[in-house]
Amino acid sequence: xxxxxxxxxxxxxxxxxxSEEEVSLIPHRNLIVKSVxxxxxxxxxxxxxxxxxxxxxxxxxIGFLPDENAFYPVYRFSKNEFVNGKDFEILINWKKxxxxxxKDKTLVFYKINLIDKKGKEEQYRSRVLISRxxxxxxxxxxxxxxxxxxxxxxxxxxxxxxPDKATLVFNGKKYFSSEKKKRxxxxxxKLKKGNYKYYIEGYPRVFNARVNxxxxxxxxxxxxxxxxxxxxxxxxxxxxxxxxxxxFLTAFNKGADFIVFVGDMVSGYTFYxxxxxxxxxxxxxxxxxxxxxxPVYEGMGNHxxxxxxxxxNGEKFCKDKKPPHSAEDVFxxxxxxxxxxxxxxxxxxxxxxxxxxxxxxxxxxxxVLNTNYWWGYNPEKFGGNLEGYIMDNQLKxxxxxxxxEGKGKREIFVFAHEPAFPCSAHLxxxxxxxxxxxxxxxxxxxxxxxxxxxxxxxVLDKYGVKIVFFGDEHNYTRVLINKDxxxxxxxxxxxxxxGAGAPFYELADNFPWKKNLKAFSKENHFILVKVGEKVRVxxxxxxxxxxxxxxxx
Numbered sequence: 001x002x003x004x005x006x007x008x009x010x011x012x013x014x015x016x017x018x019s020e021e022e023v024s025l026i027p028h029r030n031l032i033v034k035s036v037x038x039x040x041x042x043x044x045x046x047x048x049x050x051x052x053x054x055x056x057x058x059x060x061x062i063g064f065l066p067d068e069n070a071f072y073p074v075y076r077f078s079k080n081e082f083v084n085g086k087d088f089e090i091l092i093n094w095k096k097x098x099x100x101x102x103k104d105k106t107l108v109f110y111k112i113n114l115i116d117k118k119g120k121e122e123q124y125r126s127r128v129l130i131s132r133x134x135x136x137x138x139x140x141x142x143x144x145x146x147x148x149x150x151x152x153x154x155x156x157x158x159x160x161x162x163p164d165k166a167t168l169v170f171n172g173k174k175y176f177s178s179e180k181k182k183r184x185x186x187x188x189x190k191l192k193k194g195n196y197k198y199y200i201e202g203y204p205r206v207f208n209a210r211v212n213x214x215x216x217x218x219x220x221x222x223x224x225x226x227x228x229x230x231x232x233x234x235x236x237x238x239x240x241x242x243x244x245x246x247x248f249l250t251a252f253n254k255g256a257d258f259i260v261f262v263g264d265m266v267s268g269y270t271f272y273x274x275x276x277x278x279x280x281x282x283x284x285x286x287x288x289x290x291x292x293x294x295p296v297y298e299g300m301g302n303h304x305x306x307x308x309x310x311x312x313n314g315e316k317f318c319k320d321k322k323p324p325h326s327a328e329d330v331f332x333x334x335x336x337x338x339x340x341x342x343x344x345x346x347x348x349x350x351x352x353x354x355x356x357x358x359x360x361x362x363x364x365x366x367x368v369l370n371t372n373y374w375w376g377y378n379p380e381k382f383g384g385n386l387e388g389y390i391m392d393n394q395l396k397x398x399x400x401x402x403x404x405e406g407k408g409k410r411e412i413f414v415f416a417h418e419p420a421f422p423c424s425a426h427l428x429x430x431x432x433x434x435x436x437x438x439x440x441x442x443x444x445x446x447x448x449x450x451x452x453x454x455x456x457x458x459v460l461d462k463y464g465v466k467i468v469f470f471g472d473e474h475n476y477t478r479v480l481i482n483k484d485x486x487x488x489x490x491x492x493x494x495x496x497x498x499g500a501g502a503p504f505y506e507l508a509d510n511f512p513w514k515k516n517l518k519a520f521s522k523e524n525h526f527i528l529v530k531v532g533e534k535v536r537v538x539x540x541x542x543x544x545x546x547x548x549x550x551x552x553x
Contacts, residue, residue: 022310027271029053031237031278032114032122040134044093049112051086057115058083060090062108064100068206071289072245073109076100094134105137105204106130113232123232123241125285128161129203138164140200142281143288146209148258148295150338150359154188154211157336158200159281170198185336207292212257215362215410215531220256222247222526223417223471224264224498225283226303237282238267240501243524244286247500247542251526252290254540258361259294262368262471263301263417264502269318273325276306280334298335299368300355301417301471302387302429305375306330312382319376319384326350328373337368345391349374356394358401362531365409367401370394371418371431380444388418388430389449390456398456402463411535411552412465419470419496420453421485421513423477423520424505430472431456435512454487461488466552467495467537469527474498474505476539478519478548485513493552497539499525519548 029052037048047060063075077096081088100106112124129139143158156168156175159182166184168175177184196209225244227235233242251259266279287296306327307318320326328350338357344350350373358367373391376384385391390398406412422430434440436447460468468481473496481492498505504522524542529535535552 022312025309025311025316027309029272029275030267030270031275032116032120033112033124033237036112036124036126038110038128038136040130040136041091044091044096045108045128045130047090047092047110047112049088049090051114051116053120054086054117055083055088055114056117057081058088058090059113060092061111061113062092062097063111064097064109065107065205068204071249075109075111101130101132101134103204104132106132107139107204111232121229121232121235123236125236125241125282138162138202140203140205142285143292144168144198144200144207145284145288145291145336146207146293146295147336148297148359149336150340150357152190152213152360154191154209154295155185155336156188156198157183157185159183167201168198169201171196207289210257210293213362217257217362218255218528218530219361220251220254220259220526220528221262221415221469221495221497222251222259222500223262223301224474225261225286225501226264226267228501228503234501236286238279239265239283239286241282241286243501243542244283247524247526248287248290250540250542250544251528252294254528254544255530256528257294259290259296260299260366260368260415260469261296261500262299262415262469263372264303264471264498265298265301265500266303268303268327269305269307271307271309273306273321273330276327277330277334280304280331284334297337297357297359297366297368298331299415299417300327300331300370300372302372302375304331304372307375310382317377317382319379319382320350320374322348323350327375328352328355328370331355341397343393343397345374345385345393352394352397356397358405360405360409363408363410364531365402365406365412367398367412367414369398369414369416371416378442378444386446386449388433389452390416395452395456395459399459399463402459402465406463411467411531412463413529414460414465414468415470416468417471419472419494420457420468421479421481421494421516422473423479423496423511423514423517424473424475424508426472427508427511457481457486457488457492460492461490464490465492466490467493469495469497471496471498474502475507476519476521476523476525476547477507477517478539478550479513480516480518482516485516493537493550495527495537495539497525497527499523499542518550521547523547 063073270276332354341352341356431453539547
């Protein structure tokens with residue numbers, strides 16, 4: 001009897017290991033912080049911190065706005081503790097900062113720096129509104145954000161500490177959001193050129209929105225702000241908060257009327273919906289207060305990935321979660337973008353709503369694509385879509401938009417994350433995959449990627465697109481796409497700009513279109529486009545100097 005049981009187990013065990021069924025895996029959490037609750041107690045401000053991992057060291061730093069017009073707080077006081085646990089409290093005594101609580105309401109900003117047992121560093125940021133008698137009041141914890149839709153109408157959105165009604169006073173007019181909830185979206189309609197003062201009733205900050213809406217305007221393009229492991233500020237919940245703060249301010253001071261940011265804003269590749277949402281919100285928080293003054297249009301990159309993971313036949317793989325929990329769904333919940341692509345590739349797949357869109361500004365057309373839709377690892381084998389591959393319905397949508405909306409436009413600007421002609425670390429993917437060579441793709445023939453890239457470029461060429469912007473590679477390159485390297489009749493300038501905070505990439509030693517490379521730089525930067533009598537494009541360092549410049553002819 002015992003021999004029979006052993007024999008049956010030996011026969012079944014390989015089937016358990018190499019089952020043809022997909023077996024769900026339970027992955028780890030990426031973020032250290034699970035939750036933070038701030039309490040006012042007799043002795044001071046108490047921070048109740050729950051973490052997903054054992055924490056060795058924690059520091060709470062608090063700061064204040066130096067005046068009501070200041071963009072950023074100045075951090076003044078800290079409390080450091082060796083905690084050696086997952087759930088802990090840190091108290092900052094009222095005596096430390098009582099002189100700053102001299103108003104009816106004072107906004108206290110705080111950063112929590114953590115080191116887990118493996119030495120990983122991470123930062124959490126937020127703020128809380130406190131009364132003169134130390135009572136915690138309703139607080140705008142995210143936002144406000146000043147966004148612009150496809151019909152040139154504007155929206156102010158924000159999130160409260162706890163559910164409540166809200167009143168927005170914009171340019172002297174009151175807008176009511178009568179439902180008790182945390183997230184509020186208040187539509188303003190179309191606005192003319194000018195400066196607009198606004199505030200949320202009960203909240204002490206005043207914001208000054210800037211609207212242009214003329215044929216002479218400037219915009220900024222940037223990408224790739226995922227975290228660096230250099231210091232706490234550079235790893236603000238998987239976004240480089242240190243660089244994002246500074247680069248957005250520099251872009252604003254250079255005269256940007258709006259910003260287009262196409263992906264890899266966070267490290268992502270996250271397994272839990274709440275974590276992914278937190279990461280995206282932390283990026284948005286880092287863009288404040290510039291995103292409260294001018295619109296920011298966001299696009300998806302490969303790191304904006306929210307995954308389910310499985311094991312099949314002994315192989316582990318991950319792919320985009322199913323709707324309504326997909327990366328695309330969460331992305332649409334967090335950001336406010338035009339809603340003119342409410343369709344999917346097929347039934348049961350995520351919608352393109354707010355992650356694929358177009359808008360007009362100053363007689364120019366802007367199109368933001370999603371080259372990371374429905375991502376899957378090794379999709380030819382396990383399902384999903386290949387990173388960098390524009391699927392059929394999206395390509396058809398692009399041609400339809402260019403044909404209908406592009407007529408009579410002065411310029412058409414197209415944006416996507418994955419580059420058509422990568423020049424450094426992403427020759428292995430993007431829209432290239434080493435030319436689709438099976439020998440360099442694990443035996444998989446990916447020549448179909450090149451075929452689709454060429455179809456995409458033919459569409460741009462057909463409708464007179466002169467410049468296309470990409471991210472993904474953490475540097476700056478300018479490549480001239482012509483008939484020597486692509487099936488086009490006109491020249492198209494390709495810009496790769498991935499300098500918003502992610503770790504830098506070196507230029508590759510050799511690639512087929514190196515002779516078409518016109519400029520390269522490896523530093524934090526953004527692209528400033530000035531539309532006037534001429535269209536001038538500048539690559540601008542985070543410090544404000546021009547790295548490269550040219551005109552679109």
